[in-house]
Amino acid sequence: MLLTLIGLHLALAVVSPLVSRVLGRNAFFVMALLPAASFVWAVVQAPAILGGGAYRESLPWIPQLGVSLTMRVGLVQWVLTLIVTGIGALILIYCRWYFEKGSTRCLGLLTAFAGAMLGLVTTDDLIVLYVFWELTTVFSYLLIGYDSSRRANRSAALTALIVTTTGGLAMLVGIVSLGFQAGTFSIEGVLASPPVGTAATVAALLMLVGAISKSALAPFHFWLPGAMAAPTPVSAYLHAAAMVKAGIYLVAVLAPTFSTVPLWRPAVTILGATTMILGGWRSLRQTDLKLLLAYGTVSQLGFITLLTGLGTQAAALAGLAMTITHALFKSSLFLTVGVIDHSTGTRDLRQLSGLGRQLPGLATTAALAAASMAGVPPLLGFISKEAALESVVYLATTGDGTGILPAPAVLVVLALVLGSAFTMAYSLRFWWGAFAVKPGSPASELHHAPAPGFMSAPMVLGALCLVGGFLGPQLTAVLKPYADAVPTGEPGHGLALWHGITAPLLLSVVALTAGLVMFWKRSSIGRIQATFPKVKGADEFYKSTMRSIDWLAVEITARVQRGSLASYLSTALSVLVIAVGGTLLLTTQWPQVRLYDTIAQPLVGIVMIAAAIALISSRGRVRAVLTLGITGYGTALLFFLHGAPDLALTQVLVESVTLLVFLLVLRSLPKYFTNRPLQSSRWWRMLLAVAVGATITGVTLVSAGARTATPISAGLETAAYEFGYGTNIVNVILVDTRAWDTLGEISVLIIAATGVASLIFLRTRRHRVRREAAVSAGASPTNQPGTWLRGSQWLNAASRSLIFEVVTRLLFGVMMVISVYVLIAGHNLPGGGFAGGLIAGLALFIRYLAAGTKELDDAAPVDAGLVLGIGFAVAGLSALLPAAFGGRIFQSFDITLHVPWLEAVATPWGPVNLLGDIHLVSSTIFDVGVYLVVVGVLLDLVRSLGSGIDTHEAEHIAPLPRPESTRAIAASARRRRR
Amino acid sequence: MIPNLTLAIVAGVLIACGVYLITERSLSRILVGVAVMSNGINLLFLVAAGPAGMPAIIGMFPADQMSDPLPQAMVLTAIVITMAVSAFVITMAYRSFQLNGHDEVSDDVEDARIRALAERDDVSASFEEIRFSDTGDDVVSE
16 A cells, blocks of 8 residues: 555646646645555554554565665654655645646645655665665755756755765665665665674764755755745755755664664764754844744754754653654744745845734744744643653763763763853844844735635644644653664653653753844844854855866866877877786786798788888878778688688779779868878887787787687587588578678668768668769760660760770679679589678679769669668578568578479470579578668769769868868858858 | 787788877878777687688588687677768768868867866856855845
């Protein structure tokens, strides 16, 4: 049920925009139903919980890590659930009037927050607790920053997020550490058999860090006043009643067990007392009612954390009671401020005057709430504070089993009395500021009278402060089991209005009187405050830290991210040389080497090295491309000499295509490379190049020489035929063993070809076809009869070559037939889809080169994209096909076609075998796909870089190389010039 | 395994030449560098493949004389991809000439701005000073 409720919160939050669209502001009522239902659910559980039982529910989540969605509602959880759901429902109802319009975001976030908060206080799993914990942080961030156009909102939201998640991360470390030591992430389990030792101490303290950052204790307190930038109902719910109580909840759960670990009690008492005084002191000088309350909250949170963290019976009872009390009065007061702000447009207490007369009901309940805050009898705040003072009196008189020395204990008492005096003073200041008539100020005007429904939530909460004051014994009975479970200290006298003339009562009187005096002499207090030296607070430290982090990021980025390709490459390559090459220097055992396999290897190698040297020293583009080609063809020869005919064939074809592609582009680029900017770094680059080359050679020799294992390909010489049905092992690897790799590769080919086409045509491939028709419309074919290639009729007679045309005419058909043969035979002989496709593509290149665009369109009157698409589809389908017949993807099958009547056809010259047994392998279909893709790629390349650049030149948008320069005239400049 | 020295040296020289070229500014020259480098790298596969042998075709040559086919298949993939990528990059160079009249790979302007910030000891442009003063004057109303 509980998990369902939490899930419903989150689900409803997701659909809240729809609800809001249909119902408008009334959507808040719908959303309020959920917390209200949860509240009712909790009330129904009362008999079981009060009888000492617990509600449990569990759902597996990550069993491998021992993490499950376990919910366990014991007494503390139940109390917190009532607070979270009850106040949540009231605040959502209140929002109906608070928000004008466009509040969909707050609607969803508040609902989601209510769900997360409910989960936080009811889960039994520490990891789940952490998840909900950070969910509330995130929702808080979004709610504080709801108006991201305002800088204060952004700053406050980010600060709250960073501070609380920092604490949260510390807590996570504590959780993980504690969970591993205890062997369980269940809170119940950890508390039942708590781990001991230094690691457990550190873990508990880390969780305490999380708690005090969430509950805004010093030194983390500064995020809370900033968070007041959020809408007031959000402040009331998140930053007074619910979220900031998460830390206190955690402390309340842990303290009975872990308050005895070293440093826990000193940390809790010192930080709690400091925060209480600091918050109260600062609250006294606020003029914004909301900020006044915010500092009051900081102060009270310190107070409550001190009590719950102390780990004595009396303090535990008082702490839990104060948690309830604070939730009631503080949310009431915040909501009151919201009403005032909404109706008058200000919450500056210097401007507000005489509101009490205009809103008597609200003023009364606010007075009740403020009095409860101050601890005035007979309100709930009074009886809780009495219990609190009683617990510290125990501490001062006997130590109450905590081992706290008398002097510090007395200091704690004094601090609480001083803090209470401040509380009294700022409570008075609040009510006076909001409602009193101030001499000299005109009475505030109400822009519009607040609706009764608007005021109902603060009034109900305020009234509860009064009612609660008379329910001391009942409340004691409810909370006592929690206090009794604390092992340390003696039980307090419980919550009641009258215990007789006791030390706590006297302390209360002192505090109230002192507070009254402070309020009365408020102007003197202001002057005194002004004389205090200004010290750098934690917020200043936070600000300077954030600034330093950003500064550091700039410094590091400036050093690391130079923005220059050359410097990145040099850095990476230097690391290679130093790290890998450095290891080479330490190599003790250099392998034996073979000088060469055949004498042809060094001969080819020398030519290649010479070509490579010529390449780096060439300033002309064409020369560079040609010398590059020599290294490429040399590579092909080395492949051949090594026994890799497939590689040699493909390399030769690829080298030819690359050469043609480069030359097609180079016709519109300047003749020479630019040399200018890097002349200076030339020697350095040369050094780096030599170092990298030497490193690579050395590493290759050492690593290859160190190999003792059998090559992984051993066994392929039988497997290739048994599973791949082919005798050319390289081809079987490509289309069967590593077919996924090949599929990836042809995808890269398609992407690259599409990239080329889009860089030239910019829009679609189709676009260009129409373009060509328009361009050629002007030029009429010369229409000579008997040409060898029809496309050449459109060419200028001077640029035609008869021999080339004749050769092309003869060669094209032959090449196409060979390409298909290479494709089909490739499974058993050197060749395959790649080689076949390259041959067919080269044939298309030749047609273009011989007679231009028209000829190319004649040869391949299809869109390259279509060929690419069909090829890829064929390849993909052939991969899936075996799966349709019960095989695995990319599994190969073979079919042997046996056509008896063609095998021995009777002829007058005896039987002739027209067709042998045809052995077909399904992976050949995949190779057909590869073939089509490669043809498509080459068609795309020649269309783009051939025909496309032709069109650019006809339209004067190709770059025009400047004479005697390494630069060209850009297209835009050419267009301007025309 | 005994590696082949000739192949390793030729590969090393091609790669060194490639490194020299790719630290240039001209995109077409960088491309040529990448191309010569990949030729060298493909030769490294031959070194890894072991001694030269007969083509790996079943039935045509005895299995123990065949060269290792697996590195060959990898190189085949590499060769074709290099071709396609080279075509793409040379087209980029063309486009760069078409737009700017040169094909120099220029330094990132944004990074130059960051360097300027660092020289001034400044924070980044997106940094926003946290502003909500402790006295709370402008916390809520700005």
